[in-house]
Amino acid sequence: MMKNDNIVTVNGLDIGYDENLVLKDINFSVKRGEIFAILGGSGSGKSTILKHMIGLYKPLKGEIIINGKDIVKFEESELIKLNQHIGVLYQSGALFSSMNILENVMLPLREFTELPPEYTASLSRAKLGLVGLSGFEDYYPHELSGGMKKRAAIARALALNPDILFFDEPSAGLDPLTSIELDDLILELKNELGTTIIIVTHELESIFAIADTIIVLDQNKKTIVAHGEPHKVRESSISWVRKFLNRSR
Amino acid sequence: MKNFNLNISYFEEGLELSNFPSSAETDEEITICYRMIEGIELKGIEEVVFDLSRIPGTDLKTTAFLDSAIRFFMRKKIKVKLNNLSSELSKFLLKTGIRRDATGYATLLFKPRNDESFFTNIGESTLKFFKDAANLFYFTGDLFYTICKSIRHPSKVKWRETFYYMDKAGTDAIPIVLLLCFLLGAILAFQGIVQMGKFGLSIYTANLVGLSIVKELGALMVAMICVGRAGSAFASEISTMKVNEEIDAMKTMGLEISSFLVLPKMLALILVMPLLTVVGNVAGIIGGMAVGTLTSDITLSEYYLRTISSLKCFDVFESIFKSAIYAVLISGISCLRGIEAEKDAKGVGHSATSAVVSSIFLIVVADSIITVILNS
Known part of the structure; x- marks a missing residue:
């Protein structure tokens, strides 16, 4: 029952900066526990949708319903509460460079829970272990490779056991093998923790390996042009979508 | 606490802990359990035995609690024996850097990286x-x-x-x-x-x-x-x-x-x-x-x-x-x-x-x- 309900629903969303419309009439929903991918070419507005879904920007119109509540109408204080139920992995990892990675993961636990510091350290160590970073607790972000930074950032995003994880181009800048490892980790998070994962990407291999549902954005039409399971969307009647997903000329 | 309680029993020169919290317990219950461990009178105690036979599941909260408890006793120079450790739980503990050695005692897998001894500091400076x-x-x-x-x-x-x-x-x-x-x-x-x-x-x-x-x-x-x-x-x-x-x-x-x-x-x-x-x-x-x-x-x-x-x-x-x-x-x-x-x-x-x-x-x-x- 819980498996099939929608954790995120986006209705009639228009997005833009000042007077410039970036995307219009965006409608989709994300089921609880699925991996949902937002695709599109560079500049199509993928990351912009994600930033609206995590409450960083307000849309021109429309609603974004997360866990039954429209976050567009949220006040700042309500957004802070919402942010404790979501985790975000930014493109660069966005780890705090003045803290080692254990302190990075511990930060949200320290700020938003009353747990003893020793226990939060152990819990953070367990989360770092989950992403394969045991033994690197006292390393600083600049001492880690790109893939390790992404893993540490995932551990930080997982700190408060979020219902939804948002990943902004997780594979960007990673070598193919590290990228595959990251895909496996994302699948593990979905299967073991049951977390809903929303990914913005244009890495085709990742999409077909991990995504349950995808939407494809078109920069020219400024809206969603395809929606569904990856393998079905690949056979779309729209030639641009077919070319995009098959990397053909 | 509702139905949950950490069991602490003493024996000669040691004590035994069992019934550890898991993800079913709230943050408050976990905090109380950790405070119970901190409040144990450790005078004369040389060894603590963790009876892990009744661990309800292997999840991150259980692992984290065990890790924090083991590290607490290790900081006090008290040996921690892990009894009835399942292979599943052992894998989880390894992720936090805790290993059971051949004699059944907990050891740290990774040493802290920063050696901040006096001579190291002089050398580095x-x-x-x-x-x-x-x-x-x-x-x-x-x-x-x-x-x-x-x-x-x-x-x-x-x-x-x-x-x-x-x-x-x-x-x-x-x-x-x-x-x-x-x-x-x-x-x-x-x-x-x-x-x-x-x-x-x-x-x-x-x-x-x-x-x-x-x-x-x-x-x-x-x-x-x-x-x-x-x-x-x-x-x-x-x-x-x-x-x-x-x-x-x-x-x-x-x-x-x-x-x-x-x-x-x-x-x-x-x-x-x-x-x-x-x-x-x-x-x-x-x-x-x-x-x-x-x-x-x-x-x-x-x-x-x-x-x-x-x-x-x-x-x-x-x-x-x-x-x-x-x-x-x-x-x-x-x-x-x-x-x-x-x-x-x-x-x-x-x-x-x-x-x-x-x-x-x-x-x-x-x-x-x-x-x-x-x-x-």
């Missing part, structure tokens, strides 16, 4: 000192070479950048230099009139203000303003370029860092700081004159003539010469701190702070040396 010294020599040599090359080929100097920095460090600084130097002159005059007025020597306030401002304080005040405005900006600009790998890009393109990043800034400061100092000196004298004539019976012409008679051309030269030397020091050390910065946000902040502190130190040292040399 010594190495850092020599590295910094080598960097300074390299930087100075490289800069000297670039300056020599620029003298032979003035057209190769990045004049557009130089004018940009002259505008930023010079033109934009004029209002603050005028205001601060005016106030400095006014304060000096006020103090002079109060103190010297007691002996009927108020007229000498003009000499005091004129000489102090021109020989010493004008150049020093302008230098402090330039350290705060230009020095910190130079350091943070270069260190941010380092974070963004722009410096690496310049090196791989075969461009000279000193020619592109350091020389325009240094040249700009050398050209504008003496001018700012002259402006500051005039503002300081006017400030002193305003207070001197308004708060005592000294007339404007008397004050003016006193000031002129007390100052020599050499004093003005000293002021300008000092400010040029300060310009070299501020721009040089600020750029060096930027180039040396670590490649992260903390590094940018540290480079700006270090640029300001080092510049102030060098300015004061240079001031002492120049004053002694020029006045002996």
